[in-house]
Amino acid sequence: MMTRRDFFKLGGLSLLVVATPKGFDIVKASDLKRHSPRLWINLSEENYLTVLVNKSEMGQGVYTGIAQLVAEELDFPWERVRVMPAPAGKAYIDPYMGSQLTGGSTSIRHMFEIMRSAGAAMREMLIEATSRLWKVPKNRLKAELGYVIDTKTGKKVPYGKVSSLAMKLPVPLYPKLKDPEEFRYIGRSLPRIDLDEKVNGEARFGLDQFFEKQIYAVIERPPFGGRIVSYDPSETRKVKGITHVFRVGKGVAVCGDSPEAVLEGRKKLKIKYSKTSVGSTEGLKEHCLQLLHKRGLVARRDGDPREEYDKSEKRIELTYLLPYLYHACMEPMACTVKIDKEGCTIYAPTQSQTSVLRHARHITGLPESRIRVITTYLGGGFGRKSNSEFVAEALKIARKTGRPVKLFYTREDDIQSGWFRPMCSALLRGSVDESGVPSSLYFKIAVPAVFEWAIGKERRGVDSAAVSGVANTFYEIPNIHVEFVKSKVKIPVWFWRSVGHTHNAYIMETFLDQLAHLGGKDPVDLRLELLGMHIRAQGVIEKVAEASGWHRGPKEGQALGMAYHYSFGTHVAQVAEVSLIDGKVKVHRVVCAVDLGPFVVNPDLVVQQMESGIIMGLSAFLYEGVKFKDGFAVNNNFDTYPILRMEETPEIEVHIVRSEGEMGGIGEPGLPPIAPAMANALFRITGKPITELPYYGL
C-alpha cells in the first residue's frame, strides 16, 4: 500500500470527489486551493492510477470494488491500479450517510455512480488534452487501457504523458458513462487488489505499527451492569516492566514495556466489583420472556389478526428466545496511537472514521487538521468496529501517560467489552385459512433498541432494527400485527452483521414453515404464492429450488430446508441439505441464490460474501450465544465460545440472479436465511420446531 506522503508527491492529473449536501461533485485538485484535500483519484505521469477509498476494507472487498469502478470508466490496465485508505475528515464523508462510515452493506451502492463518473471525467480530459496536443479532432481519438489512440493513424500515447496537460482543462460537467455492453471490468471477477499483501503477511492491521518509546496497554473491565468500586495496584506495580496503572473509562488500564508485562501485571490487580444489575444467563432469559407480557409499540397493523386468529381452526402459537451473539472478529479490538506537539496520529481498524475523529477532538482538544487517522486493514469487522470506544480508550491512555500506546484487547477482553447482537424473545401467532394459506400473523418481539445504544441516548418510538424484515415483509398476509417491547438490560448491544435481520429472518422464516406445515403446503410453493407481486423475490426462490433439486426431494437420510429473506436491498434464498445422526447435525450442501440487481461489480466477491454469511450464520445457529454469570461473560474464548470449523463447513453453491431494479448490498444479506433454512430442514426430520438457539444449547 502507498503511504499518504507518496501520494502527495504524485504529479499528473488529480481529481477530487466532493461530498455536497445533495450528493457528490467532481473537481480538480487545483481548483480547491483553500480546502483540505478530499477524496482523490490520481493518474500519475508514470501512468499509475491511485484511488483513495473512503470505505474500510474488512474483508468484503471494497478496495477492489471501488477501484474497479474508476478503472472501468477510465479504461485503465488493472495491474497499474493502486488503492489507499482515505484519511478521516469531513471531506471524505459518504453524503448519503452523513458520516464516514462503512456499514449497512452500502459502499458500492453509494459510490457506484460517483466513482464511475470520476473515472469517466478523467478519460474525457485526457482525450481533450491529446486532441489539443496533436491538433486532431476529439472524435478521432479513443482512450483504451491506459492509452489515448488516434483511430486513423494508430498513433498512441500513455495517459500519464498527457495527464499534466489534462490537469489544465476544466472538469466536464456531465461525463458520459459507458453503456453496460462496453464494460471491461464491471461484471468481471478481477482478483482482489489486497491479495499480495494478505498472502505475504504484509497487510497492516491495528497492532502492526511501531512508535519510538511506545508502551502497551490492556484494560480490566467491570461486569456488565456494574462497576469497579476500587482497585489495589500495589502488586501489579511490582511486576517488571509495568509503567502505569490507572482508571480509564469504566475499567483499569495496565500499561508497560511489553505485552507480557501488562498481561502479567493485570493478573495481580486486586479489584472490588460492585453488584451487577445484569446477573446471569438464566435470569436474563427469564426477564426477556417476561417482557412479552408487557404492552409494546405497534410497528404495523393490517386488518385484525387477533379476531382472525381466534376464529381460525388451524392456528399455532410459538415463543422464541435467541441469545446474545459475539462478533468474534479474528482481530480483537486493537489500536495504536501517538499524541505529541505536532498533533495526534491514530492507526485504527475502524469502520467509523467519523466517530474516531469525534473522540480524538474531544479527548485531545486538537483541531481536526492536526488529527491524522490511518485506517488500517480490519481483521474482520461485522459491525463491531463501527464502535470506536477502543480508540477513545487508547487516546485517553496516550494522553495520560504521554507515551505512544498500543492498546490491545485479549480475546477475553474483546468479549467482556460487549456490544453484542442482542438477546431477544418473540411471541408468534398465526393462522391459515381453509385453503391452507396464512390468514393472520401476530409478531411481538422483546429486544433492546440497538439504535439507542448506537447514538448513546434514549429514543422514543419503535427501534427500526427490532422489526426490520418483518414490519416491511413482502409476504402478503391480510392480517398482520407487529409489536416491539423495549428491553432495558444493561448489556451493551450493537450492530452485528445484518443487525435485526439476524433474529427476525429466523423467527419469520421458521414460523412461515410452521404455517406451511399447518396448511399442508410446500414451503417453496407457499412462499411463491405469498409473494404475488414480488418477481425478484420469486426469482431467487425459483432459482434456489431448481438448483437444489427441491422438488425432487432430499437424498436418502437427509432433509431439505429453505428460507428467503430480503435485506439491504438484496434478495437471498437458501436451501440447506441436512442430516441428523445421533443428535449431531451434518450440513452437506447449501445452495444460495442472490439477486442484487442489474449491476454485479465483481461476481467472485459476491460469492465470497455469500459463503462468508452462510458460514457465520451457520456457526451462530449451531453454537453461538454469550453466557453470563454475575455480569461477566463466562464463555470468553474460542474453547468455550466455539465458532464453526472447517470440518463442519458444507459445500456451498452460489447462483447470482440478474434483474432490473434497485441495486442491493452484499456484505450482510447472505447471513439471515441460513439459520432458518437449517431449522426448517431439521423440523422435517424431528417434527419439532426449533424456537431457542443455539441449536446445541447455551
Added chain:
Amino acid sequence: MELRVNGRLYKIEVDPDTHLLWVLREHLRLTGTKFGCLKAICGSCTVLVEGEPVRSCSVQVGEVFGREITTVEGIPKDHPVKRAWKEVGVPQCGYCQSGQIVQAYALLSKNPRPTREEIVRAMKGNLCRCGTYPRIIRAVMRASEMMG
C-alpha cells in the same frame, strides 16, 4: 541470545519465558504472525519450528533458541501455496491467513498429495471468521497440483 528466523540470525535480549509470538511481532517486527486467542486454539499465530507447525502464542522463546523458525514472511512469494491462495482467491479480511498458509505449507511439505479428509484434519485447528474454509481446501488442493 540468538534466534534463527527465516534463515536469518537475530540477536535479541528477552526473558527466555517470553512467548515467541511477541518476540516475532514486537522485537523482530515480523507482524505477519497474528495474535488471536493467546491459548493456542485459533491458529492465527502459527509458525514453523524445524518444519513443525506450532502456535507461537504458547511457545516460550527459550525453547526455540538455535532452532530454525519459519514465519509467513519466510515462505517464498512464488511458493505454490501462496500462488494457489491467490489463484483461488482465499483471503477476505486476511487476518488468519498467515496462520492458514503456514499450516498448509507444513502439511504439503510432509504430504504433497493430501486427500480432502487429510486437509481438513490438518487445517481444522485454524479458525477463520470470514468463512474462507471452502476456498482453503480448494487452494491446498491446487497447491498440491502445482507442486506436481
